[in-house]
Amino acid sequence: MANANSIYIAVIGAGGVGQCFLSQLRDLAVRRPSPKLNLCYIATSRKALYNDDYSPLNLGQAIETLRKSAKSSTGLAELVAYLTKAPGKAIVVDNTSSQDVAEAYPMLLDAGISVVTPNKKAFSGSYKLWQDIFMAANASGAKVYHESSVGAGLPVISTLKDLVETGDQVTKIEGVFSGTMSFLFNSFAPVGGGGGKWSDEVKKAKALGYTEPDPRDDLNGLDVARKLTILARLIGLPVESPTSFPVESLIPQELESCATGDEFLEKLPAFDERMDEKKNVGGGKVIRLVGSIDVASKSVKVGLEIFDPSHPIAALKGSDNIISFYTKRYGDKPLIVQGAGAGGDVTAMGVTADLIKVIAQIT
């Protein structure tokens, strides 16, 4: 059943994005019969499902069968050994947010196995890991694509790569990089005035599933800092880590030590006045939490900034992201990409699009 003209795909992670990806992969395999796309391996952190003879798993039932599987998850070195012996080119799709899996990318790429992932950890961790990943890919010719690590399926990484690779000079990148932060500020400080209390908006966002289980994991700004780290490195700034530049946390210092997210939410209303002071900037202007990279000054930062109501960042709606690329060629009016920057289906779309691009290059 194995075939040298087939692509062997190993998927790690079977959560929200993983499930959407498998559904897209199943449809893709039907629409594009050649080369044949074989799901040969799927694993979570605890369990794995694969056949020793590389015969393909059923794409429609893989997750259900995995849940019932008695096989423990293999180590990542074992996965490399398994895929190296596959009778065709292999691609690992990492749909986790695992640091451990991220740190295995150099080993995978060294072995000629391409990597496609929405996992931010590998590209926003230590600068050494970043260098190891791209050196391994350059040496072996294996590909590593990660569109969905910033702005989910929005064409952010691909656009920035096109700008850089064609020789444009990026001067500034500015944007709203978090769906959670977008939703919070669009509700808390809408154009035209009004908006609820800060603590109420945070509770509402949590109730709607727009925040992490502990909202402090959004409010600390680290998610945005990770995305900026990735973009800054793509334009050649050797950012050491997402904590190596100024990040404005929206967690009051007094609440950093709360034991749980619930305790945090309970105590947050006492700090609403402080956020109201920040919000009242006058002149119809609004505050937004933005990330920005200024290339000339090598400045990367995450923080609250003030915008005219007519500015595209102020005019954002719902939980949309917006990313503005200022470059030499585009002059004072940036190239802008805008839309949903989170969600299982649109994140998986970025992964599937990357997979298609990798397949086109390795076959």
Added chain:
Amino acid sequence: MANANSIYIAVIGAGGVGQCFLSQLRDLAVRRPSPKLNLCYIATSRKALYNDDYSPLNLGQAIETLRKSAKSSTGLAELVAYLTKAPGKAIVVDNTSSQDVAEAYPMLLDAGISVVTPNKKAFSGSYKLWQDIFMAANASGAKVYHESSVGAGLPVISTLKDLVETGDQVTKIEGVFSGTMSFLFNSFAPVGGGGGKWSDEVKKAKALGYTEPDPRDDLNGLDVARKLTILARLIGLPVESPTSFPVESLIPQELESCATGDEFLEKLPAFDERMDEKKNVGGGKVIRLVGSIDVASKSVKVGLEIFDPSHPIAALKGSDNIISFYTKRYGDKPLIVQGAGAGGDVTAMGVTADLIKVIAQIT
């Protein structure tokens, strides 16, 4: 000097985009020494420059040398014969807007020669030519990329292809697809009221070089109709031609017969009142010339539409383009791409980015 590991690039067209492209290609060849990028042929409609032994032309001096060249332009069949014998993979970069060159794409692709181009003609002409092009590419494995045929270097075609290829369902595309029209309406009917007389704005746009030599070539809507034809076909609507759907021309019927653009501009002020009537829609709303594709009703059209001042299309500045993709996955808030949609450098950027993608796939 020829080398099987080299890519042989033939460039047709040495106008504004062609010159910017050659400059980008020169820089690219320096930054990426492997595979070696050889410019082996350059031609205008009258002259050609190439070496019979495929030795590379000097990228920095090619256009100047071409101007002095005594060689007449070869026919396209001769170009195919020349490139078929090249000692490595060949790519034709068509930087013209020529219908003749466009019609040669099937012949080039049939012969295994890839095509990269900003030329709209091939993709917005007859549906048969469209089919012939993609059938030839599928059969031979040669690639055909045309990002800059819509919105110049903005990621429009690539984004739409990603949406379609990953299985999203595009429901609507709407946007301002012409830098000229964007400039005209942003000046004539700005948000907040005011704006000049229509005929004055047209004259100003022409003086600034934003229109074709005869402004009627912009005002007839055909340029926008061509771009919509391309996008509609990419989502599977078999649009027969850019004149097979409703296009609202902004040329008063009485002036269609003017012998020259100058005569047209002279007589245009008599129709300012008519445009003022269209402009005065009340309620702070503004008119814009938009192109739209509604997939459910298979409706494609170009015409004036009315927008709230807070709508992204109303908020557009300068001569920027904006393209909104409404899809099943993105729901009611579209994926938006915005920025300069015309200009030599940004158009050439789309061509160069396509070239890089083609090279990655054929080497």
